[in-house]
Structures are given as structure tokens and as C-alpha cells.
Amino acid sequence: MESFKISVRAGSAWAALFALTALSGSAYGETPDISGTYWASEYQAKIQVLGGGDLPLTADGKAAYEKNVAGLKDGSVVDSARRYCVPDGLPRVLATPYPFEIFQSPPGQITIVHELNHQVRVIALDQPMPSEKELTTLPYYNGHSVGHFEGDTLVIETAGFNEKTFVDATGAPHSDEMRTVERIRRVSPTQLEDVVTIHDPMYYTRDWQARFVYALRNDVWLDDYVCGERHRDLTSVAGVRRP
Amino acid sequence: MPRPAANLAIGVLAGAFCLAAGSSHPALAQGAARPDFAPNASVGWYAYNRIFIPPASGAGPVQQDRAHPYVSNDEFRVTGKQPTSQLADLSAPILQPWAREAVRKRNELVLSGKPANPPYASCWPAGVTGFLLRPMTQAMYFIQGPQEVVMILSSKQEVRHIHLTDKHSANVKTSWFGESIGRYEGGSLVVDTIGLDDRTWVDGFGTPHTKQLHVIERFHLMENGQVLEANVHVEDPGAFTMPWDAIQHFRQYEAAVRAMPIERIAQLASAPEGPLQEMVCADNPRSFFPSADAVLAPEANTPDF
Amino acid sequence: MKLNTLGVAGIAVVMSAVPAFAHHSFSMFDAASAKTVEGVVKEFQWTNPHSWILMMVSNSQGQLEQWAIEMGGPIGLARQGWTPKTLKPGMQVKTVIHPMRDGTNGGQFMAITLPDGTLIGDVNAPASANAGGGP
Numbered sequence: 294m295e296s297f298k299i300s301v302r303a304g305s306a307w308a309a310l311f312a313l314t315a316l317s318g319s320a321y322g323e324t325p326d327i328s329g330t331y332w333a334s335e336y337q338a339k340i341q342v343l344g345g346g347d348l349p350l351t352a353d354g355k356a357a358y359e360k361n362v363a364g365l366k367d368g369s370v371v372d373s374a375r376r377y378c379v380p381d382g383l384p385r386v387l388a389t390p391y392p393f394e395i396f397q398s399p400p401g402q403i404t405i406v407h408e409l410n411h412q413v414r415v416i417a418l419d420q421p422m423p424s425e426k427e428l429t430t431l432p433y434y435n436g437h438s439v440g441h442f443e444g445d446t447l448v449i450e451t452a453g454f455n456e457k458t459f460v461d462a463t464g465a466p467h468s469d470e471m472r473t474v475e476r477i478r479r480v481s482p483t484q485l486e487d488v489v490t491i492h493d494p495m496y497y498t499r500d501w502q503a504r505f506v507y508a509l510r511n512d513v514w515l516d517d518y519v520c521g522e523r524h525r526d527l528t529s530v531a532g533v534r535r536p
Numbered sequence: 537m538p539r540p541a542a543n544l545a546i547g548v549l550a551g552a553f554c555l556a557a558g559s560s561h562p563a564l565a566q567g568a569a570r571p572d573f574a575p576n577a578s579v580g581w582y583a584y585n586r587i588f589i590p591p592a593s594g595a596g597p598v599q600q601d602r603a604h605p606y607v608s609n610d611e612f613r614v615t616g617k618q619p620t621s622q623l624a625d626l627s628a629p630i631l632q633p634w635a636r637e638a639v640r641k642r643n644e645l646v647l648s649g650k651p652a653n654p655p656y657a658s659c660w661p662a663g664v665t666g667f668l669l670r671p672m673t674q675a676m677y678f679i680q681g682p683q684e685v686v687m688i689l690s691s692k693q694e695v696r697h698i699h700l701t702d703k704h705s706a707n708v709k710t711s712w713f714g715e716s717i718g719r720y721e722g723g724s725l726v727v728d729t730i731g732l733d734d735r736t737w738v739d740g741f742g743t744p745h746t747k748q749l750h751v752i753e754r755f756h757l758m759e760n761g762q763v764l765e766a767n768v769h770v771e772d773p774g775a776f777t778m779p780w781d782a783i784q785h786f787r788q789y790e791a792a793v794r795a796m797p798i799e800r801i802a803q804l805a806s807a808p809e810g811p812l813q814e815m816v817c818a819d820n821p822r823s824f825f826p827s828a829d830a831v832l833a834p835e836a837n838t839p840d841f
Numbered sequence: 842m843k844l845n846t847l848g849v850a851g852i853a854v855v856m857s858a859v860p861a862f863a864h865h866s867f868s869m870f871d872a873a874s875a876k877t878v879e880g881v882v883k884e885f886q887w888t889n890p891h892s893w894i895l896m897m898v899s900n901s902q903g904q905l906e907q908w909a910i911e912m913g914g915p916i917g918l919a920r921q922g923w924t925p926k927t928l929k930p931g932m933q934v935k936t937v938i939h940p941m942r943d944g945t946n947g948g949q950f951m952a953i954t955l956p957d958g959t960l961i962g963d964v965n966a967p968a969s970a971n972a973g974g975g976p
Contacts, residue, residue, distance in 0.1 A: 297865075400576050413688055535841055653866065799920075799921060805913045820893075
């Protein structure tokens with residue numbers, strides 16, 4: 294009798310522990326925990342190609358880049374992300390000097406919430422990429438993203454971009470046929486890296502990568518962001534120049 | 537199992553229970569039930585109305601002037617009836633004289649045939665109470681993280697952050713959405729918001745508020761998880777003569793789409809029921825129908841960085 | 842290039858500072874009437890929060906005037922079978938709209954007949970039926 298009572302109590306405790314573990318923010322079963330608030334400590338207006346060197350532009354890519362640079366200078370091309378606060382898109386948003394959050398919820402989704410322009414990226418987990426028809430009918434600033442985990446890394450594939458964004462703040466171009474792959478993982482208990490591969494044969498002669506690193510900053514609460522208003526102090530982010 | 541080993545096992549398990557509870561789920565550690573507003577990525581919530589539902593008793597929200605029935609865009613989509621603008625019943629006892637005057641001025645614009653649209657019609661934030669009136673055709677989503685709940689309006693990617701902590705910051709700066717803290721309690725998510733600046737409308741009637749606005753919302757599920765109810769308690773001694781309460785209900789689908797085939801819905805605005813889709817207000821907010829009282833959408837004259 | 846949604850390079854469009862009205866009551870349109878507007882598509886803006894058909898229409902003096910027809914956003918339109926390429930600049934079309942109550946050259950989309958005779962939109966839908974008319 295006594296041993297029966299003991300094992301019932303143990304069983305209840307196991308059940309409770311299992312339930313908590315399943316729900317807890319720090320244990321997603323096999324899935325790594327990359328959730329949290331992140332904030333880069335440096336910003337670069339010009340995207341840095343991993344391995345060094347210039348952007349591997351095609352002739353069309355060079356022409357588009359030159360047109361953007363000249364247009365941004367004389368005002369005929371508007372940097373809509375800064376002027377109207379439309380989303381920066383990929384990969385430009387990865388350079389954000391503002392904090393952002395990664396949520397591993399709701400079930401089946403990763404949700405990335407940016408302070409900058411209050412952009413939200415939705416990544417469907419373990420789902421196929423939408424059809425070409427859907428991607429071309431509804432091109433998004435941030436594209437359509439699907440993701441899956443490979444060991445400690447979240448792999449995000451994105452396609453179906455519109456052509457209203459730049460690759461970076463200097464006006465580097467991309468076409469609506471760009472596809473990106475991000476590999477996101479914790480490289481230390483307090484740092485996250487995102488290595489993005491850009492595939493856009495119209496403008497680039499080969500696939501190329503850029504790497505972004507963020508500090509885990511769960512002490513930071515994201516602020517509102519409304520275009521044209523004063524926003525948070527960014528002096529902790531090296532390389533930010535405010536006009 | 538021999539008793540000493542059993543006790544050890546229970547002790548270890550109990551210890552692990554406390555450790556896990558403390559590290560990730562303060563609400564669970566309190567023994568509170570956590571309602572699940574997002575059991576999967578496809579659950580989005582659509583408002584029943586663009587006007588708050590009055591409480592069963594006690595002071596309630598500003599309502600539509602009965603002499604001018606409100607026909608919403610949503611009703612038009614299904615019935616074809618001429619849509620009308622919201623027009624406030626100025627006898628609302630909760631309004632202080634200056635607040636009543638502000639609402640009356642908007643009423644006048646409407647009666648003179650002007651649209652008198654709220655700031656959010658020009659891509660400005662809806663604020664806290666206004667947030668609950670927005671998702672008629674484009675759903676509201678919850679992201680329930682361990683330390684924070686985020687509410688997202690798909691129509692403009694408007695985001696509210698609710699931090700699961702029991703105290704507001706010592707010095708709260710005012711902002712469009714204020715500072716929201718929350719806790720799970722008895723099957724509800726209870727949200728307490730202060731620090732709202734005074735630029736938003738409390739509702740679609742143009743009811744103003746001051747920086748003293750304090751909003752307490754209780755979100756809970758009804759009807760077997762099919763309906764989300766928000767019980768809203770509003771205090772603002774600078775704008776209202778008394779605290780008042782309001783109710784809003786949300787369902788997991790747009791009512792019009794269940795009422796008739798989508799090919800027959802005029803001006804269909806909603807995404808298919810499913811995960812949050814990208815909709816950017818600043819994509820093309822300009823109108824080709826200029827109105828004297830429309831405000832410019834937010835824009836930055838100099839780049840932020 | 843697969844897509845040219847605005848008819849001009851997306852980034853090169855300079856947004857003029859026109860008072861904006863993104864999410865608004867439809868009270869500005871006359872739901873009880875249906876107006877037929879024939880002309881040539883100048884631009885089909887596949888954008889949020891509203892898509893727009895800009896048409897050049899001959900007025901009674903034979904001069905061309907721009908008409909603006911407001912539609913829902915792309916996500917709703919896509920559900921009803923639209924794509925960014927459904928309309929192209931230069932297309933001769935006949936639209937049916939709920940006209941602006943204040944007489945501005947414009948209105949709310951109800952239906953459109955394409956050059957090949959295809960009719961898009963349901964003129965028998967309740968939101969059209971109360972208007973008592975069709976193309």
C-alpha cells in the first residue's frame with residue numbers, strides 16, 4: 294500500500310515536471326532555444342561580403358547600383374525605409390541598429406519582432422515554400438519565409454520579395470527573384486549570429502554571404518516606433534551616424 | 537520502490553519543478569492557468585464590432601447617436617447598405633465638458649459630409665483601446681512568450697508589447713502604446729497600461745484622453761475557446777467624469793466571409809484564415825480623394841540613421 | 842524581371858505628400874448608385890492598404906481626365922483571383938463604380954470589363970445589387 298502511494302505521488306510529480314518542461318521557455322524538447330531580445334553593437338551602412346571583397350555584381354547589377362546611388366544623391370530615388378518607414382527587407386533589416394526579438398511561438402512559427410519600423414517577420418516552421426504563383430502575386434517587403442532547425446541552427450529560406458527595398462543603406466540592389474537563406478544560431482550564451490546567403494543571379498554573379506552578430510539583451514524592452522519621431526539612443530551601437 | 541529512494545526521487549522531482557517554474561513561467565509558478573490565445577500559428581482574432589459593447593451595468597463607453605444609425609464597411613460588404621460614419625451620442629455621461637466638445641467637433645465634420653477619419657486611417661498608431669476596435673477584417677494575433685506577450689494587428693503590423701512582470705517601471709515615458717505589464721490570473725491575461733500620451737483616440741468617435749489614461753484589460757476565452765472576450769476598464773480623471781467599462785468580442789474568422797462566397801464580397805479586405813501576413817500601411821497610403829481634414833501619414837524628413 | 846507592379850521601378854516612385862486616408866469609412870462613396878466609367882488604364886497600383894486603378898477618361902469636352910478607382914488591398918484581391926498583372930497600362934476597360942458622393946473623379950470598385958470581354962466583379966452581389974445597375 295505504502296509503495297503504491299509513493300509511486301502515485303512520483304508519477305504526478307513526473308507529469309507536472311514534464312508539463313512544465315514542455316511549456317518552459319528554455320526547453321523546447323529537441324529544438325534549440327534562440328528566443329530572446331537581441332541588439333547589435335555595431336552598424337554598417339554598407340553590407341560586408343563574408344570573405345572580403347566587393348559585391349559580385351553583374352553588369353545589370355552595377356547599372357542598378359549606380360542608378361540607385363545617383364538617385365539617392367539627387368533625390369530622384371527615395372530611401373523609402375527611412376523616409377516612409379516601410380520595412381527594410383532582407384538582408385538590410387539584419388543590419389538594424391535597433392533591438393529585435395525572436396519568439397519561438399506560436400507553435401509552428403518563429404516570429405521576429407523588430408523595433409525598427411515595428412516590422413514583423415513570420416517564419417513558418419517545417420512548411421514548404423509557397424508556390425511561385427503566390428510569391429509573385431503577393432510579393433512582400435520581407436518576402437515569404439519558411440524555416441527548419443538543423444541541430445543548433447535555425448535555417449530560414451525566403452523568397453517572394455518585392456523590389457521596393459535595397460540590400461543595404463548604400464542602395465545596393467536586388468531583384469524580385471532574390472532568394473535568401475539565413476543560418477541563425479547562438480554562438481555563445483550571449484550572442485546570436487545570422488549568416489545570410491544572397492542568391493540573385495540577375496544582379497550578382499554568384500551567391501554571396503554576409504554575417505551579422507547580435508548580443509542577447511533580455512534587459513531591453515522594445516519601444517514604439519513611429520516614422521519621423523525621436524527614437525531611442527543608439528550611441529551604444531558603433532557606426533550609427535545620425536544626421 | 538524502497539521508501540528512502542522514493543523520497544529522494546520525489547525530492548529531486550519537486551526541486552526540479554520549482555527550478556523550472558521559477559526560471560521560465562512566473563505565472564505558472566503562481567499556480568495560475570494560462571489561457572492559450574495562439575494554439576497554432578493560424579489562430580487570428582477578428583473583432584465583432586467597431587464600437588465597444590457596453591457593460592451589463594455601470595458606466596460604459598461612448599455609443600452611436602441613435603438618430604444616425606451606424607452602417608459599417610463590414611455591413612456594406614454583405615448587404616450593400618450605404619455606409620455611414622461613426623457619430624457619437626453626446627449625452628454620454630462619462631465625458632468631461634472639454635472631451636464632449638472635442639467629440640462634438642468631430643460630429644460636426646461628419647454631419648457636414650466630411651469623412652472625419654481617425655489618425656490611424658493615416659497610418660498612425662491606434663493606441664491601446666483603439667487597438668481592440670481595429671481587427672474587423674484583418675486579424676489580431678497573440679505571441680505568447682515566456683516573459684512577454686506581443687499583440688500584433690496584421691493590418692499595419694501594429695505591435696503592443698506586454699511584459700509579464702508585476703511592476704511598472706519607476707519612470708514611465710509616455711508613448712503611443714504606453715507601458716503594458718501583464719499577468720495570467722484565473723484563466724485570463726490581465727494587462728495594465730499607463731504612460732499613454734494623448735495623441736490617440738479612445739474609440740472611433742474621436743473620444744480624446746489625457747496622459748493620465750490608465751487601461752486594464754482582461755482577455756479570456758469563452759465558448760470553448762471560440763470567442764475571445766476583452767473586458768476593458770478605463771480611468772482618466774483628466775478626460776472622464778468617472779471610470780468606465782467596455783467589452784469587445786473577437787472570433788477566429790471574418791464574419792462576412794462566412795456569410796457569403798468570397799467572389800460576392802465587395803472590397804474583400806481579409807487574408808485567408810491562417811498565419812499573419814504582411815500588410816504595410818506606408819506602402820501606398822496616399823489617397824486620390826483629398827480631404828481637407830485628412831492628416832499626413834507619418835514620415836521622416838531626415839533619415840533616422 | 843518577373844514583376845513590374847507599379848508600372849515604374851518601385852523605388853523610383855516619389856511619394857508626394859498627399860493627405861492620406863488608408864483605413865477609412867466607405868461613407869464617401871454612394872452605395873446606392875453604380876456609375877460606368879470607360880477609359881484607358883494609366884496605372885494599376887497593387888499596393889496596401891488600397892490598390893488603385895488610375896484611368897484616363899474623356900470628359901464631355903473630349904479632354905482626358907484622370908479617374909481614380911479604389912479597391913481593397915492585394916491580399917483580398919488575390920483571394921478573388923486578381924494578380925498584379927490583371928490590368929496593364931494601355932488596356933481599354935469599362936469599370937463600374939460606386940461614385941464619390943462629392944463629385945470627385947473617382948469611386949469604389951464594383952466591376953470591370955477587360956478588353957477581351959472578361960467581366961471581373963459581381964454586379965449581382967448585394968453590394969452591387971442595391972446600386973440598381975450594372976455595366
